[in-house]
Amino acid sequence: MSATTKIAVHSLSGNHIRLYLPISNLCANPIPDLKNTTDDALPNYLTSLKFRQSHTQTDIRLFLGYSAVAIAGTLFYFDWKQGWDATKAYTAPAVIAYFIINGIFSYWIWAVEKGVVFAGEGKTGKIRICSSSKKHIPIYELTVTFTPPSSVEQTLHIRTPFTRWFTSDGYFVAKPFQQWLASEVPIVGAADPGNVVEEIGRGSEAEKVLNATGTNVADVLGQLKKAGGKAGDSGRRRKG
Structure with a gap:
């Protein structure tokens, strides 16, 4: 395994992050770096498994953001060129439009996207993943909504320490x-059975499944873990 991405973390130990910093830097918080690095790795992994990422929500967010900037920029340009007397009749409507679009933009980010890091579809089904973490708590949390072929939508809430894939000196593996x-x-797991590890998931937070009507997620995971074990030693690791 290679670890090529490094973040500014002085030490990761167990389930806690220990920061060996001067007293003046005790408020430093490496959690956003841990989360952002992991968020970047997630879509890269899924697209490598032939999941096609949907950019619809991102396109809408960009459209709203650029529209607000265009209104502000256009108003400034004409005010600079024509003067206040020529543009004052358009200023109030432009300002109102700017704040309306900016409000929709903020609502879109916090209420619609809700921390989405990947939304797409592959041969094994549709998937939408939202990530989150709490300040100074090095736990990576995912809300995964997925729809297997010919089945109903299901939701998983899973969480694990960042130390599972970050080395003690801050490298992402x-x-x-x-x-x-x-x-x-x-x-x-169905798209990448070679990476399914039997030890992972037993007794974890993934046991809580919402809307699991239809397909039994526990049974599916069990079958995938057996398939992963047959894929070779590369897909299995021993407990420490």
């Missing part, structure tokens, strides 16, 4: 992250 995701999420 892709393999354990991929194993965790493939072992916990059925349609990811």
